[in-house]
Amino acid sequence: MENRFTIGLGKNYNPHDIEKKVKVFWDEENIYGLVKEKLKGGKRFYFLDGPPYPSSPTFHPGTGWNKIIKDSVLRYKRLCGYDVVDTPGYDTHGLPIEVKIEKELGVNTKKDISTKLGIDLFIERCKDFVLKNVDALTRGFKDLGVMMDWEKPYLTLHNSYIENSWQLIKKADEKGLLDIDLRVVHWCPRCETVLADYEVSQEYREITDPSIYVKFPVEGEDRTYIVIWTTTPWTIPANTFVMARSDAPYVKIKYQDEYLIMSEVSAKRLFNEDEYSVVERYSGKDLEGLRYTHPLHDLVEIQKKLHEFHKVVLADKYVNLEEGTGFVHSAPGHGAEDFDVAKTINAPVYSLIDDEGKFTRDAGKYFGMYFREANDEIIKDLESRGYLLRKGRITHRYPLCWRCKTPLLLRATRQWIIRASKLRDLAVSEINKVNWIPRWAHDRIASVVENMQDWVISRQRFWGIPLPIWVCGSCGNRVVVGKVSELVNYSPSMYPPKDLHRPWIDQVELKCPKCNGTMKRVPDVADVWLDSGVAFYASLGDNGLDKFNKLENVDFIVEGHDQTRGWFFSLLRSGLILVGRSPYKTVLVHGFVLDEKGREMHKSLGNFVEVAEIIRKHGRDPFRLFMLSSTVWEDLRFSDKKIQEARRILNIVWNVYSFAKSYMEVDNFKFDRSSIDRYSGILRVEDRWILSRFYSVLKNVNDKLEGYRIHEAVDELVDFMVNDISHLYLRIIKRRVWIEENTDDKLAVYTVLFKILRDWIIAFSIVAPHISEYIYQGFVRSIDENSRSSVNLENWPNIEEYRRFHNDELEKAVDVLRDVHEALLSARMKAGIKVRRPVEKCLVLTSNDHISSSINTVGTLIKELVNCSEVVVDSLSNKDKYMYRDVEPDLARIGREFRGLSSRIVDFIRNNQDLVINELTSKGYIEFSIDGHKVKITRDDVKVLEKFKPDYAFVERDWGYAGITLKVSDELLALGIARELVRRIQVMRKELNLDLLDEIKAVIYVDDQDLVNVIMKVRDYIMNETRSIELNVTSSKGDVSNMDLVREWDIDGALFIIGIVKVK
């Protein structure tokens, strides 16, 4: 049945092959559908996908990481029996897409879209573009093995989504939070729309602007001026007043034949000391109300209305003395601070720039000029009138439009806002109820929330959610619509448009309930943060809010840390407006994918790596393992080498299952659930250990996954497979499974091994689903006939089944075993004795009770691993049995101290070693006389060396010594040679490509009758190990011509000729 899932010896791990087959299997068998069916009615787990922006058909590796993290969590929850909400989403509206379509169509202005092209065509193109990209992205995500409801994603462009989103605005209106207000906003004159502060901050660039000092004539005083400084001459026509700082020192100076008023520091900065003289001093307060005449009042129409406000206004907050003149020229229509101050003095707010960035009629002479291009003209006019004090250029950081790189301008406009600042306190308390992982994510959102501002929701564009606000042309009454069906209430004869986008929705006119007048929709669309912010209920389809209320809250979201200020915040804000609380319970934050050097990956930097390319090169599972091993909330450095490492780990996984499968298959082993009980009485220490160990691993993995510390859980799983199963357990049990009969002992091993391997691969499927499915099909299903049709239909391993095996002491004993094992191998190495050669005894000298009792527990394993006949634990106090001490005189010291007597003293020490050592250890010194001279030797004059008796090889560790005996009995020698011969014959079998079960006849020739006799003693052993039905050992060169393979071997200097032939 599982031809396509072949596992076994000789089959290598090939990710591409495996992944392809598994994908076909999942599709053909509709595994996703079966999983959904299985989980239907289970506990709900509401996961909400942060919708990526489909502006391109390919995605960043970071987006891949994002989806893979989500996938691992969802897979875990499904295996645990949760009926998960796994709808993927796409954030489909917004200007970047409009800009792309504009480029495709070759239109440059907003007006072109509405007049020449037609909004309907434009919207259709946006939609087509988005849907095409959504398709491609979905294929890409699916290809990574991400299991979500790809057939039914939520798109913010769906009618149901738009309709759901309207409820937020309606709710805001009901709560009295919706308003229309004059706001100074960043405006892109090319896109002709407002930008949110958030959008502005993304794109500051160094640009060069004029830097001018302008003289504003003081009213009623001859040749006297207030001096201001600006880098935006185009705002001067809109100047309304001048701000000063009350506590700052100002001066009136005489410069040439004029009088200039400015801050004291700026005078010093602008002029040399001998160029001017101070005429009068003021503090800012003294200057309050000082009136001036606008320098271009006769050229600018609107200035006629502004004359009464032309005076000095105190505004300490907004005037800094480090730059400029201490006077800030203020145009309330073009500066946020100016706007604030204007309100306090009831000054009017005029913006002289229109949507396209051109001066309006109010600007008089400058009417029709583009704002930045008017700079030169304005400077020229100021200069010709004698009002320009200085001019220069300055390079400074200036905000550009992040989509089209056009320099922005500040402009007062009427915008729809939601007064979110009123919800600030609620927000602060709500974020404390959310589980932020890691904890510092809370601090980050806190700093965002504490500054929560009113939310400008309107955008003057096309491709977005239309604001559901209708205003009456006659009486100004406004209506906010929360559902399409409500439209009919206002206008019974009306058919709602099939598509709720502009321009179709614009044609819907309602009858004013107050005056029967005609109500038209406001032309704006919504800020895209409204789109994604309402996803917590809008993504749930028709009547999303009702469904959300049933689910209670979003259980889990995870996005990159850039989304703190983005989606996490916008979801929260929308939740507060609509349901008065945080809409999510747990937030996991993940890092960014950077390139190898830690720089951001960008196509423009040339360090961008396509996901498709990674998959082609390494495979999906290695990529997933690599990403899921990385600390979730820290940035991840992309690295080919690390992916290869991940692949190597998967290769070990593969080899373990391949090993297990080969043997279980040969023995026709079948697993059934009761067998673990049947064999529990005869389990060996290693079996009990690995079961206990798996309990501990499972416990840690569960804890870590519940806390979303995914990378730690993955580490734990991988470490268990590589270090506990592959490196230790398999090595220990190898001999037990080589036995040919189906002994209970072997069946017990198989049972333990199978159970653990089955449960492990189920757990691992959340990390590497393809190889896990493949192994589940090729290994688990062929040995356990009661298994499910897919690993995805399994249950998460039940830790309770392992609890009774938990034995902490045993686990610690095996830690000791590892330590001692390593020390003993090191001792063998020191003595130059290969592991293949058996030794008589392994010795452990220690006074550490934990070490000695542990060895008593696991001593049999040491015998197996170190290849010795006996393990002896002895107390450290008995070490004299194995070692002796030498005293080595320190010649330099003794020579210096005793001069002529030195050589005789040295001789004495060397000839009386025992005496010297005893005296030195008991008293710390020894006295004797040479030629009647009294000599006192201390510990410092000699070195005491510990040496081992020649029969032993020891190494030192912090707990004592580990060693082996070097004397070898004839029997052991024979066994050693046997293992050398076995190994060579195995190599030859391999060379002939023999099957595990094939039998051979063999002949061994060696020109030494003694060796022949030795070998004859272990002939049976050799035959058994090599599956030989006949073995001829001889010292006479016989006939080897009918052998399949003949080889010469050099073993410890003796020449052996071995021939083998396969039995047909």
Added chain:
RNA sequence: GGGCCCGUAGCUCAGCCUGGUGGAGCGCCCGGCUGAUAACCGGGAGGUCGGGGGUUCAAAUCCCCCCGGGCCCA
């Protein structure tokens, strides 16, 4: 300018919350294994734990300052 994260072996990173002789993998050098074999095992070299100060018997770990990198915001 502010908030947060990171800085540990040649490279990539654990360890830090809860102070007690600095670890792993990769790479390198030497050796071994050979019925998992394009796999595996052992040994070795390699660290001023970014720098400086403080607390403490004891600091990679806690506190303060500084330097470098990143993210978010001004």
